[in-house]
Amino acid sequence: MERTYFPVLLLLGFAAFNAVAMLALSHLTMRPRPTPVKQTPYESGIPPLGDARERFSVKFYMVAVLFIIFDIETVFMIPWGAHYRELSCAVPLVAGSCPAGQVSFFGLGEMLVFIAILLVGFIYVWKKGALQWD
Numbered sequence: 001m002e003r004t005y006f007p008v009l010l011l012l013g014f015a016a017f018n019a020v021a022m023l024a025l026s027h028l029t030m031r032p033r034p035t036p037v038k039q040t041p042y043e044s045g046i047p048p049l050g051d052a053r054e055r056f057s058v059k060f061y062m063v064a065v066l067f068i069i070f071d072i073e074t075v076f077m078i079p080w081g082a083h084y085r086e087l088s089c090a091v092p093l094v095a096g097s098c099p100a101g102q103v104s105f106f107g108l109g110e111m112l113v114f115i116a117i118l119l120v121g122f123i124y125v126w127k128k129g130a131l132q133w134d
Contacts, residue, residue: 062130073118080111 041048080087087107089098125131 059130059133063133066125066130070118070122076114077111080107080114083107 041052043049084107085096085098086093087110088104090102090104090106091099
């Protein structure tokens, strides 16, 4: 069991080492030379417009949170699609395919229920007006 996690741990270790090494290398090789021009804030290469502490509408945050929620929910469809063949067969697969007469609609029904729940949530949010950008 621990051998199956070794590549993941190796990748995490490499990523952590790489991050620390890049930070250390930039700290050792950088000469700080602050100037007034370097100290001014910028937004995408242009001078900032307005104050950074201005208020945003709650609708902005609602749309952002709803996007994240529905985006994360659709990510759950990827493993379902990867295992659809196993989920739609009543017996274990034989040579990568389902034997004749053993096809079930469990996998499809499972995703249809999931999508129906998402659709109900989306319609509820839409009717409440949370997606209106006024």
